[in-house]
Amino acid sequence: xxxxxxxxxxxxxxxxxxxxxxxxxxxxxxxxxxxxxxxxxxxxxxxxxxxxxxxxxxxxxxxxxxxxxxxxxxxxxxxxxxxxxxxxxxxxxxxxxxxxxxxxxxxxxxxxxxxxxxx
Numbered sequence: 001x002x003x004x005x006x007x008x009x010x011x012x013x014x015x016x017x018x019x020x021x022x023x024x025x026x027x028x029x030x031x032x033x034x035x036x037x038x039x040x041x042x043x044x045x046x047x048x049x050x051x052x053x054x055x056x057x058x059x060x061x062x063x064x065x066x067x068x069x070x071x072x073x074x075x076x077x078x079x080x081x082x083x084x085x086x087x088x089x090x091x092x093x094x095x096x097x098x099x100x101x102x103x104x105x106x107x108x109x110x111x112x113x114x115x116x117x118x119x
Contacts, residue, residue: 004054009107013047013069016100020076023097027088035088039079045072046104063115070108077101 004010020043027036046069053065080101084094 002054004051007050007054007111009066009069009104009111010047010050010054012100012104012107013050013073016076016097016104017043017047019097019100023089023093027083031088035079035083035086039076039083042072042076042079045069046076059115063112066108066112066115070105070112073101073104073108 017040020039024031024036024039031037049065049069049072053062053069056062056065077098080089080094080097083089084091089097
């Protein structure tokens with residue numbers, strides 16, 4: 001389809017994944033295989049699914065991967081909120097993440113809508 005690295009949604013998702021890795025570095029050792037691991041997997045899943053979808057041969061397939069990426073974003077948002085409630089993230093970091101999550105959600109919806117309109 002296209003070079004996934006040119007997609008603004010992929011670029012934002014890639015940066016979000018890097019931020020998640022940095023922020024979860026300070027999580028308690030007891031969360032190594034819990035919330036820390038879950039957040040990292042969800043964070044990496046978003047740009048990965050966009051990259052995989054962009055390589056598919058049909059817009060319908062690409063749209064399905066965008067939907068999966070959006071679902072992973074919802075999962076990550078839930079984990080961010082839980083991390084905040086448990087005191088693993090400070091409010092400033094949560095606000096920063098929420099801003100990026102909201103922007104990315106809009107980008108994913110727009111991408112999905114444009115793929116579905118082009119079919």
